[in-house]
Amino acid sequence: MAIGQNFMWGGASSAFQVEGARDEDGRGLSLMDLRASSRNHKQMDTEVSVDQYHHLQEDIGLMKELGVQSYRFSISWSRVFPTGHTDKPNKKGIQYYHDLIDGLKKVGIKPVVTMFHFDFPKALYDEYAGWNSRRAIDDFVAYGKFLIDEYGKDVAHWLTVNEQGVIVLDSELLGIDPKQDKQVKFQKAYQANLYLWIAQAKLYKYCHEKYPESLIGPAISYITTIPYDGTSEDVAAAKELEDFYSFAQMEVAIKGTIPQYFTRQLLNIGINIEVTKEDSEVLKQGTANFLGLNWYCTTIVKHKPNYFEDEFIFNRIERKQKPTLRYTDWGWNDDPTGLYYGLRQVMDRYPDIPLMITECGWSEKEKLVDGKVHDDDRIRYLKGHVEALQNARKDGVNVFSFNVWSMFDLLSVGDGMEKRYGLIYVDRTDFDEKTLKRYPKDSYYWYQNFIREYQNKSTNNH
Numbered sequence: 001m002a003i004g005q006n007f008m009w010g011g012a013s014s015a016f017q018v019e020g021a022r023d024e025d026g027r028g029l030s031l032m033d034l035r036a037s038s039r040n041h042k043q044m045d046t047e048v049s050v051d052q053y054h055h056l057q058e059d060i061g062l063m064k065e066l067g068v069q070s071y072r073f074s075i076s077w078s079r080v081f082p083t084g085h086t087d088k089p090n091k092k093g094i095q096y097y098h099d100l101i102d103g104l105k106k107v108g109i110k111p112v113v114t115m116f117h118f119d120f121p122k123a124l125y126d127e128y129a130g131w132n133s134r135r136a137i138d139d140f141v142a143y144g145k146f147l148i149d150e151y152g153k154d155v156a157h158w159l160t161v162n163e164q165g166v167i168v169l170d171s172e173l174l175g176i177d178p179k180q181d182k183q184v185k186f187q188k189a190y191q192a193n194l195y196l197w198i199a200q201a202k203l204y205k206y207c208h209e210k211y212p213e214s215l216i217g218p219a220i221s222y223i224t225t226i227p228y229d230g231t232s233e234d235v236a237a238a239k240e241l242e243d244f245y246s247f248a249q250m251e252v253a254i255k256g257t258i259p260q261y262f263t264r265q266l267l268n269i270g271i272n273i274e275v276t277k278e279d280s281e282v283l284k285q286g287t288a289n290f291l292g293l294n295w296y297c298t299t300i301v302k303h304k305p306n307y308f309e310d311e312f313i314f315n316r317i318e319r320k321q322k323p324t325l326r327y328t329d330w331g332w333n334d335d336p337t338g339l340y341y342g343l344r345q346v347m348d349r350y351p352d353i354p355l356m357i358t359e360c361g362w363s364e365k366e367k368l369v370d371g372k373v374h375d376d377d378r379i380r381y382l383k384g385h386v387e388a389l390q391n392a393r394k395d396g397v398n399v400f401s402f403n404v405w406s407m408f409d410l411l412s413v414g415d416g417m418e419k420r421y422g423l424i425y426v427d428r429t430d431f432d433e434k435t436l437k438r439y440p441k442d443s444y445y446w447y448q449n450f451i452r453e454y455q456n457k458s459t460n461n462h
Contacts, residue, residue, distance in 0.1 A: 009068055012405045020050065
């Protein structure tokens with residue numbers, strides 16, 4: 001299967017990581033604003049970030065020049081509804097996303113819109129503890145329905161929640177005190193996990209009814225997991241971790257049922273999720289019709305001694321590195337064959353479900369020298385991964401888009417500006433906003449040429 005004219009090459013970002021304008025035009029605060037501010041002794045916060053809010057047309061122009069066909073971004077719940085409630089809309093915030101979507105469409109770029117990328121409104125958290133309460137379901141569904149009604153005629157690709165598995169394991173993203181007892185944190189986090197599933201199921205159903213031709217699904221953190229060696233224990237450990245962390249999220253989205261292996265892992269450590277009969281019906285009635293996959297690297301695991309004696313998968317494994325692979329300063333490897341293998345696995349489970357690579361990228365510590373950034377390692381990473389994706393497509397994998405993380409340098413969730421992923425360098429540091437000027441990196445020009453060549457080949461083949 002060749003990558004034809006309908007394939008979308010693109011890039012990605014999220015609201016709190018690029019927009020800035022945290023306190024402007026009526027926007028409310030989010031939990032991510034508080035998290036970033038609490039860590040600003042070592043990194044910038046969300047007040048300015050890389051200021052896309054005030055560089056919107058310039059940034060759209062850079063994407064047009066790059067030649068991408070898609071831009072995956074998120075909407076800030078707190079920007080459109082500062083209190084979190086839909087009865088108090090913020091007209092300036094709503095208009096900002098119209099300007100973004102309209103600007104993209106005018107230059108031939110399709111918007112891929114994420115409803116929730118970690119940034120729960122602070123006002124709702126103060127009111128009832130956010131996703132730790134069932135009340136969050138109704139508020140998120142009301143917010144999501146508003147987005148579909150407001151922007152649905154211009155948006156054909158919706159992502160409901162970004163990396164739910166990350167949110168649950170990093171329970172601080174749910175507003176859970178990290179100093180709490182581990183058992184208490186896990187119980188709260190996995191109960192919240194259910195509420196996220198239910199809310200999304202309701203929005204899947206609503207979107208199918210309102211815009212039946214649109215695609216809607218989650219953005220899954222897909223940790224393709226590889227056994228460290230050939231032992232059965234390492235193979236079992238890799239499968240258990242991958243199933244629990246990534247495939248359980250896919251199973252609920254696509255099939256509407258919670259896998260028994262997921263429930264058993266939790267019961268083994270005394271966590272019993274309260275799932276009502278009505279909850280189960282909601283999950284069955286609302287399922288996704290595509291999957292977004294955030295894919296960066298393979299996770300290589302080795303079983304610990306007495307593998308089956310411990311009750312929880314995370315306690316029975318250790319992560320390892322392979323000396324044959326390149327690694328970033330943050331321990332993530334360059335393993336493009338892992339992407340090919342991972343996509344084949346997803347096809348085996350869900351052969352009819354369209355797939356989108358919603359994030360894939362390489363992080364570096366970088367400096368601007370004479371207006372240029374020579375990021376050869378990123379180019380090597382991207383080249384390997386787009387080739388792996390093409391091989392998966394040839395084998396019949398239904399993947400229709402690849403979005404580089406990230407289009408611009410942005411505020412990393414845990415590492416500020418030091419950890420740069422962008423195709424476009426933004427002139428600022430953790431502690432100094434500097435000029436905020438944009439500089440395309442060597443990888444930008446590589447990707448630009450790559451897209452152009454594929455468009456030419458596709459046109460000639462037709």
